[in-house]
Amino acid sequence: MKIYNTQTASKETFTPLVPGRVGMYVCGVTVYDVCHIGHARSAVVFDVIRRYMQSRGFEVKFVKNFTDIDDKIISRARKENISWDEVARKYTEKYYEDMHKLGVRDADVEPRATGHIKEIIEIVKGLVDKGRAYVVDGDVYFSVENFSGYGKLSGRKLDDMMAGARVEVDERKKNPMDFALWKSSKPGEPAWDSPWGPGRPGWHIECSAMSLKHLGETFDIHAGGADLIFPHHENELAQSESYTGKQFVRYWIHNGFITVDKEKMSKSLGNFFTIEEVLGKFDPETVRLFLLQTHYRSPIEFSNEPIEEAERSLERFYQTIERVDEFLAKPEQAGAEKESGLKESVSSFRVKFGEAMDDDFNTALAIGHVFELVKEINRFLDSKPPRNAANAELAEDAKKAIAESALVLNAFNRTPEEWTRAMLKTKKIEATEPEIEQLIEEREKARDSKDWARADAIRAQLEKSGILLEDKKDGEKKTVWRVKV
RNA sequence: GGCGGCGUACCCAAGUGGUAAGGGAGAGGUCUGCAAAACCUCGAUGCAGCGGUUCAAAUCCGCUCGCCGCCUCCA
Numbered sequence: 001m002k003i004y005n006t007q008t009a010s011k012e013t014f015t016p017l018v019p020g021r022v023g024m025y026v027c028g029v030t031v032y033d034v035c036h037i038g039h040a041r042s043a044v045v046f047d048v049i050r051r052y053m054q055s056r057g058f059e060v061k062f063v064k065n066f067t068d069i070d071d072k073i074i075s076r077a078r079k080e081n082i083s084w085d086e087v088a089r090k091y092t093e094k095y096y097e098d099m100h101k102l103g104v105r106d107a108d109v110e111p112r113a114t115g116h117i118k119e120i121i122e123i124v125k126g127l128v129d130k131g132r133a134y135v136v137d138g139d140v141y142f143s144v145e146n147f148s149g150y151g152k153l154s155g156r157k158l159d160d161m162m163a164g165a166r167v168e169v170d171e172r173k174k175n176p177m178d179f180a181l182w183k184s185s186k187p188g189e190p191a192w193d194s195p196w197g198p199g200r201p202g203w204h205i206e207c208s209a210m211s212l213k214h215l216g217e218t219f220d221i222h223a224g225g226a227d228l229i230f231p232h233h234e235n236e237l238a239q240s241e242s243y244t245g246k247q248f249v250r251y252w253i254h255n256g257f258i259t260v261d262k263e264k265m266s267k268s269l270g271n272f273f274t275i276e277e278v279l280g281k282f283d284p285e286t287v288r289l290f291l292l293q294t295h296y297r298s299p300i301e302f303s304n305e306p307i308e309e310a311e312r313s314l315e316r317f318y319q320t321i322e323r324v325d326e327f328l329a330k331p332e333q334a335g336a337e338k339e340s341g342l343k344e345s346v347s348s349f350r351v352k353f354g355e356a357m358d359d360d361f362n363t364a365l366a367i368g369h370v371f372e373l374v375k376e377i378n379r380f381l382d383s384k385p386p387r388n389a390a391n392a393e394l395a396e397d398a399k400k401a402i403a404e405s406a407l408v409l410n411a412f413n414r415t416p417e418e419w420t421r422a423m424l425k426t427k428k429i430e431a432t433e434p435e436i437e438q439l440i441e442e443r444e445k446a447r448d449s450k451d452w453a454r455a456d457a458i459r460a461q462l463e464k465s466g467i468l469l470e471d472k473k474d475g476e477k478k479t480v481w482r483v484k485v
Numbered sequence: 486g487g488c489g490g491c492g493u494a495c496c497c498a499a500g501u502g503g504u505a506a507g508g509g510a511g512a513g514g515u516c517u518g519c520a521a522a523a524c525c526u527c528g529a530u531g532c533a534g535c536g537g538u539u540c541a542a543a544u545c546c547g548c549u550c551g552c553c554g555c556c557u558c559c560a
Binding site: 258369468473 | 499525
């Protein structure tokens with residue numbers, strides 16, 4: 001398995017610290033507002049990576065934190081006129097709601113910054129004792145000049161950064177790049193007691209404390225959005241390695257952004273679409289597929305069209321599964337074996353899917369392979385194979401191969417009926433299933449008496465309300481319906 | 486200013502040295518009462534442009550053009 005490591009800027013073969021086990025820390029969200037589709041991407045991508053690791057037999061300890069104390073939370077609380085911890089609770093809940101809909105599994109450990117104040121103070125104290133940090137008026141700053149490795153994650157030099165620093169220089173800092181480990185609180189702000197007076201943790205220190213506690217001094221994977229590389233992850237690395245004297249993280253993984261008109265989607269630009277908005281128009285599986293159809297490090301330009309394409313892809317997929325199910329439901333038939341490439345396609349699919357995922361989690365390629373297999377299955381069924389034991393086994397195996405990959409992608413894993421019902425809901429179809437069935441029956445009668453005008457009128461009527469009809473030649477059902485996507 | 490990334494057919498998109506996956510749209514065909522779906526066929530002699538390295542380059546190197554990201558909170 002190869003992983004692109006941000007720190008070395010190259011793909012590396014993945015070897016866990018402890019054979020068979022993987023420690024993985026993902027930077028979650030600051031719970032001060034609802035999540036947008038960019039947050040969804042990050043969550044979905046790392047969810048898939050976790051699932052893939054597990055499918056490869058690794059025992060994964062997956063930690064994802066919530067930042068529940070921060071300037072933005074405090075200002076949000078003022079704006080909403082509620083307490084800061086109510087803000088955190090409210091948006092943590094909303095986060096779970098969105099992520100559960102998207103099929104993102106909860107982490108094994110979901111620590112919160114405020115639950116680790118003791119550990120944070122411990123580390124800050126240690127850094128001060130080691131001379132890696134200094135105290136100024138109740139604030140504690142990390143001294144970047146004392147850590148020779150500063151910049152090694154993001155690939156920048158201290159001198160180059162200082163040249164371009166646009167930040168207002170705090171005269172009390174020894175170096176403009178020094179950052180707060182502990183911030184003294186103003187009256188009325190949330191505060192915890194510390195050796196430096198009442199205050200709260202700086203942004204970066206929580207992740208150092210929580211990863212140390214739950215994954216140890218050195219762990220395998222640390223992941224997050226590419227915008228966290230600097231300064232967040234760079235600073236985490238500096239703190240942690242200064243404190244433990246050991247390597248902090250072995251593989252850094254960062255996902256690319258979602259863009260709107262080529263620009264990064266972000267709260268500050270206001271060009272974002274919330275998860276709730278997107279899920280109001282599209283099925284969660286559709287959204288998941290859309291997010292995974294691009295490699296996780298590449299940008300995704302957000303627009304409806306590619307999501308609609310993902311929807312059509314799933315429609316095609318579930319129609320194929322339906323065909324397989326119909327084939328399997330047929331009574332046993334005798335018949336000579338026909339030449340079929342399907343058997344080979346299924347086994348090569350299993351290999352290629354694994355290869356794609358092994359190569360830096362190339363879900364886009366892996367999904368491409370799924371659709372190659374879908375085509376092969378359709379081709380097989382089009383060849384009208386006899387429903388004998390051998391062919392049934394082959395069809396079952398094809399379904400099984402897809403189900404195996406579905407475990408990793410957490411897509412392609414519903415039944416055609418579930419998909420259709422989901423589409424009725426997503427497309428807000430007014431007609432009920434019995435109504436549709438009744439019109440189909442009426443149309444059947446018209447067709448039997450060769451009243452084509454009547455038959456076509458009914459078909460047109462249903463299409464207007466979003467239902468497409470397909471007349472089948474064989475099988476029990478003469479006409480099937482589906483939702484127009 | 487520093488550092489980094491991207492530019493592949495009408496659209497989305499994979500592909501880091503061996504002769505361009507996959508999907509959508511389009512054209513023709515098989516099937517159909519007609520459709521739809523599915524399948525078949527067609528579709529970039531070329532991967533922003535120019536030069537170079539190599540038996541071989543979308544893939545490596547150099548330059549140019551265009552777009553974006555990080556350096557400030559940010560998935």
